[in-house]
Amino acid sequence: MATVAVDPRTDYLLRLGDDALVLGQHLSEWCGHGPALEVDISLANLALDQVGQATLLLGEAGDGDKLAFHRDVLDFKNCLLVEQPNGDFAQTIARHLLYTTWQHMLLQRLTQSSDRFLVEFATKAVKEVAYHRELSAEWTVRLGDGTEESARRMAEGLDWCWRFVPELFEVDEGLQAAIDAGIAPDPRAFEEEYRAAIDAVLAEAQLAVPADQRAILGGRRGHHSEHLGHLLAVMQFLPRTYPDATW
Amino acid sequence: MSGDWPLWEVFVRAKGGLSHRHVGSVHAPDAELALRHARDTYTRRLEGVSLWVVPSATIVASDPDEAGELFEPAESKIYRHPTFYDIPDEVKHI
Numbered sequence: 001m002a003t004v005a006v007d008p009r010t011d012y013l014l015r016l017g018d019d020a021l022v023l024g025q026h027l028s029e030w031c032g033h034g035p036a037l038e039v040d041i042s043l044a045n046l047a048l049d050q051v052g053q054a055t056l057l058l059g060e061a062g063d064g065d066k067l068a069f070h071r072d073v074l075d076f077k078n079c080l081l082v083e084q085p086n087g088d089f090a091q092t093i094a095r096h097l098l099y100t101t102w103q104h105m106l107l108q109r110l111t112q113s114s115d116r117f118l119v120e121f122a123t124k125a126v127k128e129v130a131y132h133r134e135l136s137a138e139w140t141v142r143l144g145d146g147t148e149e150s151a152r153r154m155a156e157g158l159d160w161c162w163r164f165v166p167e168l169f170e171v172d173e174g175l176q177a178a179i180d181a182g183i184a185p186d187p188r189a190f191e192e193e194y195r196a197a198i199d200a201v202l203a204e205a206q207l208a209v210p211a212d213q214r215a216i217l218g219g220r221r222g223h224h225s226e227h228l229g230h231l232l233a234v235m236q237f238l239p240r241t242y243p244d245a246t247w
Numbered sequence: 248m249s250g251d252w253p254l255w256e257v258f259v260r261a262k263g264g265l266s267h268r269h270v271g272s273v274h275a276p277d278a279e280l281a282l283r284h285a286r287d288t289y290t291r292r293l294e295g296v297s298l299w300v301v302p303s304a305t306i307v308a309s310d311p312d313e314a315g316e317l318f319e320p321a322e323s324k325i326y327r328h329p330t331f332y333d334i335p336d337e338v339k340h341i
Contacts, residue, residue: 036252038273038284045287135283142276 008177009115010061011077012184015175015220017057018078021068022228023099024050025235026086035089042135046096049128053121060117069239073222073229080219081164083228090143090150091157097136098161101197102168104133105190114182137201144205151207158202159210166215169194174220254303255281257288259295267299275300 006014027047034040058064081099086092107129110122143154169191171179178184202209218224238245252274258267270289275281281300290298309317321327 036274038275038288042284042287045291138279138283142280 008174008181009183011174012178013057013061014067015077015079017054017061017067018076019082019099019103020050020057021054022076022078022231023082023096024048024052024054025231026082027092027096029086030092039089043092046132046135049132053125053128056121056125060121065239069236073224073232075222076224076228076232077220077222078224078228079164079167080216080225081161081168083219083225083231084161084164085227087157087160088153090153091160093136093139093143094154094157094161096132097140097201098158098165098198099168100129100132100136101201102187102194104129105194105197106185106187109185109190113184118183140201140207141205144202144207154205155207155210158207162210163213163216167217167219170217170220172220252276255285255300256303256306257285258299258301259285259289260297261294262296267297270294272303273300278302 024047027043027050030040030043031047032040034043054068055064058067061067079099081095084091084095086095104126107122107126110118111126113119113122140154143150145151146154169187171186171188175184175187179186199209253276254272255275255278256272257270259270260267273281273284273288275284278300282298285298285300289295
């Protein structure tokens with residue numbers, strides 16, 4: 001499928017849908033590998049929530065299965081943060097804290113969208129994501145304020161993810177069109193609230209706020225890291241190799 | 248990792264009006280995460296509306312070796328069961 005100009009609504013659905021799909025797929029990689037049985041189940045639950053949200057969003061954007069399994073990496077519109085590798089448990093928690101705190105603030109505002117589907121979607125998803133945000137904050141505090149090793153790993157995980165935060169608040173042409181149409185909230189309106197919320201979690205976790213690094217942008221326009229290609233190769237292998245497979 | 252964590256007993260209230268019932272246990276480093284683990288492990292399929300977690304170490308259990316003296320005396324006292332009365336059909340919730 002080639003990249004084609006799409007209307008702002010479809011473009012916005014793909015952005016949010018791809019975020020949820022890629023994050024859910026990464027989380028599902030933990031299945032059977034969690035540091036404890038309880039954490040394994042917990043991460044699988046988070047994965048299922050995100051994949052469920054992706055199913056709704058991509059299904060509204062078009063043929064959900066085709067969009068998920070038969071699109072090439074350049075056509076994915078997810079932000080770079082969600083495609084970052086799981087790393088260790090601390091890095092997965094860092095990624096989840098930084099993304100779902102943003103996702104939760106966005107969904108709260110999306111319940112006021114002019115788009116009926118997005119209002120209904122956000123009303124359901126905001127409860128799921130509130131749990132994701134709380135759980136990752138709880139773990140951030142325990143790892144940050146835990147042992148010397150857990151604090152070091154948590155700091156390294158945050159450090160890895162930090163350069164991908166500015167992209168969450170970037171308003172490019174595509175997003176501006178969705179904002180103008182009343183479909184999407186402007187993320188810049190809650191950037192200050194977001195920074196304060198993350199600062200508060202890190203303060204409780206006895207962690208320093210990472211130094212600002214050169215921001216990396218471009219995921220929304222298809223400029224992805226190598227990690228997304230590897231993720232898609234695993235995720236898309238079966239339906240692409242056996243297009244008629246059913247189960 | 249979970250081997251280092253204390254064990255917590257999990258109780259779920261299936262719906263309002265019913266009592267919490269013991270459903271199993273989880274490992275967790277503290278009470279707050281024990282609740283989260285209990286939620287993720289035991290209420291994934293709409294099993295409950297309320298959760299309790301209790302440190303397993305705080306439960307005082309009867310000694311199995313004393314089961315005879317504790318429980319067997321009740322076996323021969325069938326008159327403690329209200330089975331000698333005819334309950335009219337109209338009486339509900341007995």
